[in-house]
Every structure is written in structure tokens, then in C-alpha cells.
Amino acid sequence: MPLTFDESKDRVARLVQHFRTNRAAYRGASYKEAQARQEFIDPVFIALGWDVHNDQQSSPAYREVVVEASQPFEGHQRAPDYAFRVGRETKFFAEAKPRSPLL
Numbered sequence: 001m002p003l004t005f006d007e008s009k010d011r012v013a014r015l016v017q018h019f020r021t022n023r024a025a026y027r028g029a030s031y032k033e034a035q036a037r038q039e040f041i042d043p044v045f046i047a048l049g050w051d052v053h054n055d056q057q058s059s060p061a062y063r064e065v066v067v068e069a070s071q072p073f074e075g076h077q078r079a080p081d082y083a084f085r086v087g088r089e090t091k092f093f094a095e096a097k098p099r100s101p102l103l
Contacts, residue, residue: 002049011047015040027099037081037096045094050084061088 003011019026019040026036042052051064058064066083080093 003047008047008049012044015043015047029099031099033096033098036099041082041094041096045082045084052082 025031045052045065051058054063054065056064062085064085066085068079068081069083070077070079081096082094083090084092084094
């Protein structure tokens with residue numbers, strides 16, 4: 001069952017608070033991109049209503065979120081961390097990166 005707007009907002013707010021509470025650990029050099037994806041990025045997109053883990057068991061051609069799908073870009077193949085689709089059409093990409101020392 002999809003989350004309501006308020007439920008989504010609350011989940012994202014809890015993730016933000018969790019990050020703030022443990023900011024030093026998450027900003028450390030030992031905190032890896034894969035951990036950030038698992039602990040924060042995936043849960044945010046799930047809270048926003050995207051089927052990140054293919055819980056609906058859609059066929060590969062119709063998955064809402066494709067992780068590291070190869071995409072042609074300026075004559076090269078690129079693999080963004082996330083491709084978000086509606087039907088077979090990609091609507092946007094998201095790229096996870098290691099922490100920035102400025103954050």
C-alpha cells in the first residue's frame with residue numbers, strides 16, 4: 001500500500017534526523033557510498049513512492065527503478081546509480097557519490 005503524503009514526509013524527516021544525530025560518523029572517510037545508498041538514498045526514494053527493490057516483481061522491462069543500468073551517453077556507455085522509469089521510459093537519473101569534504 002502506498003504511503004500517504006504525511007507518512008512519506010515523516011519517513012524522510014526521520015532519516016534527516018538520524019543523519020543529523022550521527023553526522024560525524026556519516027561524514028567520516030570510512031563511510032562508503034554503498035552504505036549511504038542502503039541507509040539513506042534507497043529509503044528516501046522508497047518513502048517518495050518509488051519501487052526501488054522491485055517489490056512489485058515487475059518484469060525487467062517495466063521496473064520503476066533500475067540500478068546501474070547501462071545508458072548510451074555521447075558515444076559511451078554510462079551506468080548511473082539509479083534510473084527512474086514510468087513504464088519503459090526513463091524520467092530521470094540519480095547518481096550517488098562519496099561524501100564531500102564541504103558537507
